[in-house]
Amino acid sequence: MITGWFWADVIVKVILALAAMIGMALVAIYAELKVMSHMQHRIGPYYAGGRWGWAQPFADALKFIQKEDLVPEGADSTVFRAAPYIVVAATFATFVVIPFSPSLVARDLDLGVFYLLAVSSLTTLGVLMAGWSSANKYSLMGGLRAAGQLIAYELPLALAVVAVVVQAGTMSLVGIVEAQAAPITIGGLSISLPFLLTGQIVSFVIFMVASVAELSRIPFDMPIAESELTMGYLTEYSSLRFTMFFLGEYAAMISMSAIAATLFLGGYWIPFVSETALLYFGPFILIAKISLLVFFILWIRATWPRLREDQLQDMAWRWLIPIALLNVLVIAFFKVVVF
């Protein structure tokens, strides 16, 4: 029965989750500024906030918000205005099913993985809307590139996840974490390991490649490609809307890393830690794993140039999808026949 308390509960949860998402996105932005600076022999932000420039992301966000809120004359203004909300909302929605500890999960859906895949690809819809409605050719090309990228990368991403689901035997994310915590017996030795170490390494690599493509980050940042399309689908955006895209992008990076951490690295669980300790330290363990993956993504950005759209399609269709299919087959074989 829905009572007043239900809504109070929902509102508190949403506000907390929103604050957590924005906070983590800001931390990710700061991490990107600092990590890339040090990789490039720079100091990076130093003055904002006093110590190591910790307030730089806030300063950036405030600066963006102060700018004039422009809607181009020829733009489809409803779609143009709606696009950033879709991107942020879709990213936000992925956090619903991610378990931060055995009890700290907004909603443990039985179809959690399915929901994740469905919702996270909605961001591309927002990007396509932004590209289409901006009345700018660069934006249009950026939006179409994003759409092409989605089609190419949704499939290997889903297939990589399917392999995990086959091994775990459940689509619930809590269930997947518990499946990794469950001990497996090898020759009398009982041990529990994350899926990454129990046969999912191929899925993990495919998942990471595909998620970097879905996040449109280097080497797959063709939808933005500032040296080709000035800023891609973001070209005409300014002020709060740009900030939302910006935050959404980094929040998506966090959420993708959280998904990867949950599916392959054991989520909130690590070996040799008791169930009760996980209740309290679960979120920190997950955040540590997320940080590791985010650092990895930043590292890639500091090292590699950008690929071309056709090369990405080539890679996806010719390599990743066949390998992912084969991987599912192999995992299913082991699941059914061997274990």
Add this chain to the structure above:
Amino acid sequence: MNEEYRALMHRSEVAVSVELQTQDMTLNIGPQHPSTHGVLRLVAQVDGERISSVEPVIGYMHRGYEKLAEVRTYAQMTALVNRIDWVSGFASEVPFIVAVEKLMGIEPPERAQWIRLILTELFRISSHMVFTSSYPLELGATTPLFHVLRERERVLELIEGMTGGRFHPNFNRVGGIKPAAGGGKTQKKVSMDIPEGWLEATRAAMERVLLSTEQSDTLVTGNELFKARTVGVGVIPGNKAIEYGLSGPNLRASGVPFDLRKHEFHLPYDQVDFNVISAPGGDCYDRYWVRLQEIRESVKIVLQAIDKIPEGPLRAKAPRVLKVPKGQIYVRGENPKGEFGYYLISEGGQKPYRLKIRSTSFSNLSILPWVLKGALVPDLVAVMGSLDFVLGDVDR
């Protein structure tokens, strides 16, 4: 089948084919665009991502140097000519001053010539380092920029230490170089020569430059994604390169080992030992590779020049008021970007009658419509960057 029916069929066929036609999109790239190196404008007809034709529109930065030359004295001109290609200022000063010297029949002293050679090579290193740092950036790799530019700073410091300017040295004088103990009263001021310790500092800086080329090798040259973006992209065969008047590294990357430093030089290039780098491919990767190797060759030249530089005066005797006798001359030199030449006509007097500037980037740019036909939009950036032009050099 009656006539009416046939006409109807024909019309419907036409209707269908009209419906299936798509129109190319005109994509206006520039003049304000992150990767057009300033204010180049490209009007591209694109079919999706594929470019069916591209037309460069230049002139947004036309400053009229050829006309300016006609109302300026020869001494004033050196300040202007190093602003044509600002990345390699000194290298474009030299041919002009050599043209004036040849018309006047002045031979600069040995030491001045060697200093000119060293500075030219330092500017070549600096210019090529701008390329090796910014070209990966255009392909999306941000890190090489910082690593390479950090070492380029050492070269700029050297240039500043010698000439006082980082980009616009304005260091050449007719008959030698600037810190000249000329005739008359100035003879007493002997203070001006190469700054103390400069040659040793140069030797140290060259070590750093070599280090940076090695870093480029590990970070960029062997990078699979960099190769994927550049190998086989924007291929210019040797004969096409000659047809379009390409020169410098762009020509040598197309398999034509033509270097004016070997063929027609005004500085003592015959006394130093260096190789002409060329690559057979003619693609973007080769153009990058040739420039990277040329940095190493230039370092070799500079190190040899430091050992060989003779003592002596820095400036030959030249009149205070330069009056160039009647005559005309074409002098060209190997600029970092290619052949850079001046066609100077003098009718006597203190000012040139006419100065035609053969600027490198203008000719190098002219191949863009040919090489970009059928390329993809991302390749446009890759090819444009690999040609390494400077807009000031295109528009003059």
